[in-house]
Structures are given as C-alpha cells and as structure tokens.
Amino acid sequence: MTIRRLPETLINRIAAGEVVERPAAAVKELVENAIDAGATRVDIELREGGVALIAVGDDGSGMSREDLVLAVERHATSKLPDDDLLHIATLGFRGEALPSIGAVARLTLISRKAGTDSAWALSVEGGQLGEPIPAAHPPGTKVEVRDLFYATPARLKFLKSERTEAAAAIDAVERLALACPSVAFSLTIDGRSVLKLPAAGSGESARLERLVAIIGRDFIANALPLDAVRDDVRLTGHAGLPTFHRATGRHQYLFVNGRPVRDKLLGGALRAAYQDLLARDRHPVAALFIDLPPGQVDVNVHPAKAEVRFRDAGSMRGLIIGALRHALAAAGHRAASTPGIAALAALRPADGAATGRLDFAPPRPSPIRLRQMNRIGFHNRRDRRLPPNRVPLTRVSPWGWRGPSFTTPISSPRPATGSSLSISTPRMSAWCSSG
Ligand SMILES: Nc1ncnc2c1ncn2[C@@H]1O[C@H](COP(=O)(O)OP(=O)(O)OP(=O)(O)O)[C@@H](O)[C@H]1O
Ligand SMILES: [Mg+2]
Incomplete structure (x- = not known):
C-alpha cells in the first residue's frame, strides 16, 4: 500500500x-x-x-x-x-x-x-x-x-x-x-x-414584514415579541403561543448573528421552554434572532456552517429558556385577565397590519401525560420559574386541557401591548445593504 x-x-x-x-x-x-x-x-x-x-x-x-x-x-x-x-x-x-x-x-x-x-x-x-x-x-x-x-x-x-x-x-x-x-x-x-x-427596508418593521411574508400573518397574530439581554448577548424575535403548534419543528427559525442555523443547543432550549405547555409530539413555531460578539461563537464547526458552538453554552440556554418562559407566562396572565380572543388579538402588531385566523386548537397531551397531569391535579404548583407573585392555575381534564393561565393577586394586570421589536444587528445590516 x-x-x-x-x-x-x-x-x-x-x-x-x-x-x-x-x-x-x-x-x-x-x-x-x-x-x-x-x-x-x-x-x-x-x-x-x-x-x-x-x-x-x-x-x-x-x-x-x-x-x-x-x-x-x-x-x-x-x-x-x-x-x-x-x-x-x-x-x-x-x-x-x-x-x-x-x-x-x-x-x-x-x-x-x-x-x-x-x-x-x-x-x-x-x-x-x-x-x-x-x-x-x-x-x-x-x-x-x-x-x-x-x-x-x-x-x-x-x-x-x-x-x-x-x-x-x-x-x-x-x-x-x-x-x-x-x-x-x-x-x-x-x-x-x-x-x-x-x-422590506431595514429595522423592526422590515423584519416583521418578512416574518409575515414567510411564516404568515397567523404567526404574528399568535406570537409574542421577545427582547432579552444577558451580558453581551441579545435575543429578539417572536415566539408562537403554545396554542399555535405544529407537527414538526420545521417552523423554527433560528439565527445567530444573522446566520440561519440548525443548532441542537438552541433547538433544545426552545423545546425546554415549551416542555410543560405542549404535548410531546407537537412543536412550537418561533423566529429567534441571537446577536452576540463574534468572538463568543464559533461558526467554523462544520463545512455546511449551519452549526455553531457558543463559548458559554449554559448561559445561552438560560437566556433563551428564561426569555421564552417569561414571555409565555406574561401571555398566560394576559389571556386570563382579558377574555379569550380579545387578549390574543391584542398581540397583533401595533400598526394593525396583521390580521387573520387565530388558531385556538388546544394542544393535546399524550394519554400518559394526561394521566400524570390528572394525578397531580393542578399542574406544577411549586414551579420555581414563576415570579413569586404568580400562581399557576393550569387545569387538566380528560376532554382537553387549557394552557396555563396565571393569576397575580398582587400586581394589577399588565396592559396588552402591541407586538414590538427592537433589534440591533449591526453585522446583519452590514451584509444586507438597505437597498
Ligand atoms: N455572487 C458573487 N458575487 C461576488 N463575488 C462572489 C460571488 N460568489 C462568489 N464570489 C467570490 O468568490 C469567492 C469564493 O466563493 P466561495 O463561495 O467558494 O467561498 P466563500 O464564500 O469565500 O466561502 P464559503 O466556502 O464558506 O462559502 C468569494 O470569497 C467571493 O469573493
Ligand atoms: Mg460562499
């Protein structure tokens, strides 16, 4: 040889x-x-x-x-x-x-x-x-x-x-x-x-316009705007309500410094954030944009450049799960304090551009999960992820279940704000000259 x-x-x-x-x-x-x-x-x-x-x-x-x-x-x-x-x-x-x-x-x-x-x-x-x-x-x-x-x-x-x-x-x-x-x-x-x-130009309205064009008006009408910062890392985008779920994870759009990625860590964090809200075989819809200093992420992992490695993977996971759960809990609160459709309609963008069908199909837990949940009766009462002034009230019944609704006996209900984004992606705008 x-x-x-x-x-x-x-x-x-x-x-x-x-x-x-x-x-x-x-x-x-x-x-x-x-x-x-x-x-x-x-x-x-x-x-x-x-x-x-x-x-x-x-x-x-x-x-x-x-x-x-x-x-x-x-x-x-x-x-x-x-x-x-x-x-x-x-x-x-x-x-x-x-x-x-x-x-x-x-x-x-x-x-x-x-x-x-x-x-x-x-x-x-x-x-x-x-x-x-x-x-x-x-x-x-x-x-x-x-x-x-x-x-x-x-x-x-x-x-x-x-x-x-x-x-x-x-x-x-x-x-x-x-x-x-x-x-x-x-x-x-x-x-x-x-x-x-x-x-679509640049700025938050441009991103919203693209999201509507690609994922659909339904999504924006059924999604929560995100904007969270931890250290040098910023997470923006939209996360679908737990009622707006899909059979596959195909409708999860993840971006790191403007690069579309399919990353296990990010996908896992997204799944974990919805874990208690969705049946196992259902998947949330989300568009998450993560921006961080380029030195904190390695994109040279695989020739297809779709995977990334974060220097601080734990903190990244924490940021995503924390931001999503916070937004979902706030939405649950809002849904509880304002009757049904009106609360969700309030999630539409402030300019009223997004209209369309609201998807209320409740996620169905698997029979095993349903049995487990019914044994507990009230789900997850001691959930430490909730703010101290919120009490979870998710009731489970054999003919379906209601997504978590939270009451806050202390503070008054937050007003439902329009979908707002504040995005700063300097490197993205450098690539995508604003035409
Ligand atoms: N559409 C284009 N317009 C202008 N220059 C281009 C275009 N496509 C390729 N090039 C030039 O050709 C070079 C080689 O392209 P190629 O895609 O092979 O490598 P790359 O983009 O540098 O890296 P990668 O392999 O990660 O994509 C680029 O660096 C760029 O200078
Ligand atoms: Mg290339």
Missing part, C-alpha cells in the same frame, strides 16, 4: 460531499455568496428540484476576470482579509463552496465587477476548469449549476423526490430571506413563481 497525494478534483469531490449534500445546500451557498457580495436583489431559478438547474443572479459587487479564476479555486476567499477566524462578519469564509460545486456539476459563472464595463464568463465541469471568456452581463453575478452530482452518481441516487428537494431549497431561501429583509428575493421552480419578496 502506498500513500499518495490525491488529485485536486478528487479532493474537491470529497469536500463537496459535506458542503453540497443536496441541491438545497448548493442554493444556500450561492445565495449566501450573493448576500455577502452586497446584493439588493437575488433571483433564483430551479429546475427538477435543482438537479437539472440552479441559477442564482444578483446585483452585488461582481467579479473581475482574475477574481473569477480565483473564486473557483479551493481555499480562495475574499472574506478573511485579516486571517481572523474569530471575527467572521460574512456568511461564507471557507473558500470552498464554488470549487466543491464545480467538482460535482457543470458550473458557469458570469460576472461583471461594479464600476467596470466588461463581463466575463468561466465554466468548471466536473472539476475541469475552462478559460474565462468575454460575456455580456449587467453589474453583478449570475451563477448557473447544471446537472448537479452528474460527476458523483452515488450521491445522485440518494436524493429524494424532486418535490422534496425543491421544498428543502425553498426552506433554505426562506431562512436567508428572513435574515436579510432589506434584500429582495424571487424564486422560480420549473417556471412557476413560488416566492416573491420585495425589499
């Missing part, structure tokens, strides 16, 4: 296994590149679930002829100017997305650098690099990926149905669109427009 150095194409193919696991991952990488390039609009087209074609066009900074050649080279990036992995301010930084895609598909980049009058096109097919040729294109970049995984047939076999792959791609675009309300997005699949999001 001899040890040998692998050829570059094979190295890229191996890396591609983790970076572009499925079409949605390639879509995510290309849209992230557009956002990092300061685009104000991103247009995405897919065919056959993204396998036949993924095209992403942007009006960002564009690339020169030399940039194009470097862009498809492994570990070449413009995003780590100081070699500093501790203060990553962009969505990409590893310099491997384009070479990975080029290793397993037919990749074409057409780009014109802003401020210049010539555009260039460059192709990479299954790892074979072509020559840059002059092209016609407005300032910005268009990336086309055809026949994804044609060079790695094994991966092709593992793909799910076109529909499932397309759904995953829509989800990836929606998450990035939630992170960047100031960027306009359009998504077309097999000639059908599935997403059209105009630029």
Whole structure:
C-alpha cells in the first residue's frame, strides 16, 4: 500500500460531499455568496428540484476576470482579509463552496465587477476548469449549476423526490430571506413563481414584514415579541403561543448573528421552554434572532456552517429558556385577565397590519401525560420559574386541557401591548445593504 497525494478534483469531490449534500445546500451557498457580495436583489431559478438547474443572479459587487479564476479555486476567499477566524462578519469564509460545486456539476459563472464595463464568463465541469471568456452581463453575478452530482452518481441516487428537494431549497431561501429583509428575493421552480419578496427596508418593521411574508400573518397574530439581554448577548424575535403548534419543528427559525442555523443547543432550549405547555409530539413555531460578539461563537464547526458552538453554552440556554418562559407566562396572565380572543388579538402588531385566523386548537397531551397531569391535579404548583407573585392555575381534564393561565393577586394586570421589536444587528445590516 502506498500513500499518495490525491488529485485536486478528487479532493474537491470529497469536500463537496459535506458542503453540497443536496441541491438545497448548493442554493444556500450561492445565495449566501450573493448576500455577502452586497446584493439588493437575488433571483433564483430551479429546475427538477435543482438537479437539472440552479441559477442564482444578483446585483452585488461582481467579479473581475482574475477574481473569477480565483473564486473557483479551493481555499480562495475574499472574506478573511485579516486571517481572523474569530471575527467572521460574512456568511461564507471557507473558500470552498464554488470549487466543491464545480467538482460535482457543470458550473458557469458570469460576472461583471461594479464600476467596470466588461463581463466575463468561466465554466468548471466536473472539476475541469475552462478559460474565462468575454460575456455580456449587467453589474453583478449570475451563477448557473447544471446537472448537479452528474460527476458523483452515488450521491445522485440518494436524493429524494424532486418535490422534496425543491421544498428543502425553498426552506433554505426562506431562512436567508428572513435574515436579510432589506434584500429582495424571487424564486422560480420549473417556471412557476413560488416566492416573491420585495425589499422590506431595514429595522423592526422590515423584519416583521418578512416574518409575515414567510411564516404568515397567523404567526404574528399568535406570537409574542421577545427582547432579552444577558451580558453581551441579545435575543429578539417572536415566539408562537403554545396554542399555535405544529407537527414538526420545521417552523423554527433560528439565527445567530444573522446566520440561519440548525443548532441542537438552541433547538433544545426552545423545546425546554415549551416542555410543560405542549404535548410531546407537537412543536412550537418561533423566529429567534441571537446577536452576540463574534468572538463568543464559533461558526467554523462544520463545512455546511449551519452549526455553531457558543463559548458559554449554559448561559445561552438560560437566556433563551428564561426569555421564552417569561414571555409565555406574561401571555398566560394576559389571556386570563382579558377574555379569550380579545387578549390574543391584542398581540397583533401595533400598526394593525396583521390580521387573520387565530388558531385556538388546544394542544393535546399524550394519554400518559394526561394521566400524570390528572394525578397531580393542578399542574406544577411549586414551579420555581414563576415570579413569586404568580400562581399557576393550569387545569387538566380528560376532554382537553387549557394552557396555563396565571393569576397575580398582587400586581394589577399588565396592559396588552402591541407586538414590538427592537433589534440591533449591526453585522446583519452590514451584509444586507438597505437597498
Ligand atoms: N455572487 C458573487 N458575487 C461576488 N463575488 C462572489 C460571488 N460568489 C462568489 N464570489 C467570490 O468568490 C469567492 C469564493 O466563493 P466561495 O463561495 O467558494 O467561498 P466563500 O464564500 O469565500 O466561502 P464559503 O466556502 O464558506 O462559502 C468569494 O470569497 C467571493 O469573493
Ligand atoms: Mg460562499
């Protein structure tokens, strides 16, 4: 057995296994590149679930002829100017997305650098690099990926149905669109427009507009605004009422410094916060935005960049659980002090923009949980998480249960305020130029 150095194409193919696991991952990488390039609009087209074609066009900074050649080279990036992995301010930084895609598909980049009058096109097919040729294109970049995984047939076999792959791609675009309300997005699949999001500007109203566009008016009408700070960490966003639950956790949108993440710690904290309020097989809907100094979080955990490690994981978990429980307890109090629908209607945004159906389907505990709860009779009377002046009054009955309603014998009921957000995400606004 001899040890040998692998050829570059094979190295890229191996890396591609983790970076572009499925079409949605390639879509995510290309849209992230557009956002990092300061685009104000991103247009995405897919065919056959993204396998036949993924095209992403942007009006960002564009690339020169030399940039194009470097862009498809492994570990070449413009995003780590100081070699500093501790203060990553962009969505990409590893310099491997384009070479990975080029290793397993037919990749074409057409780009014109802003401020210049010539555009260039460059192709990479299954790892074979072509020559840059002059092209016609407005300032910005268009990336086309055809026949994804044609060079790695094994991966092709593992793909799910076109529909499932397309759904995953829509989800990836929606998450990035939630992170960047100031960027306009359009998504077309097999000639059908599935997403059209105009630029929403910046600030809290823009984020709210995106949340409504993506998760729906129902969500805002059934959600509690969050704004909590612990040390340097800030949590903002909206958390759905326990009555607004779903069968899967797909509708949980988590962002760390403007990056969409799927993180076990954050997901676990969210689950823990609703633990006593939802049946085990039901999931809350939430959009949580966490902002903290970049040095306190490591995003370089996995090539897909969807996982993060917090320096102080315990404190992060505490912040999320505490903020959510506090908001939920306050809402329970409000629901108890104002009759039914009126209390929840009061949760709508102050501008009255959100209207729509209020979902009151009560979460059903499992039969075992129901038995346990009935044995206790009144649920969780000694819950130390409650403020000292609140007494839990959750009553459980065999024909359903009522979400917790809290009375406060001491203070008078708090007025129901409109849904308000105060967000400060300096790095996010740096990426998402406000158009
Ligand atoms: N749409 C785009 N507009 C302008 N420049 C781009 C675009 N896409 C890619 N680039 C340039 O090509 C480089 C390589 O892109 P690639 O996605 O491979 O790596 P990256 O974004 O730096 O890091 P990562 O692998 O984490 O995504 C980028 O650093 C950027 O300079
Ligand atoms: Mg990238």
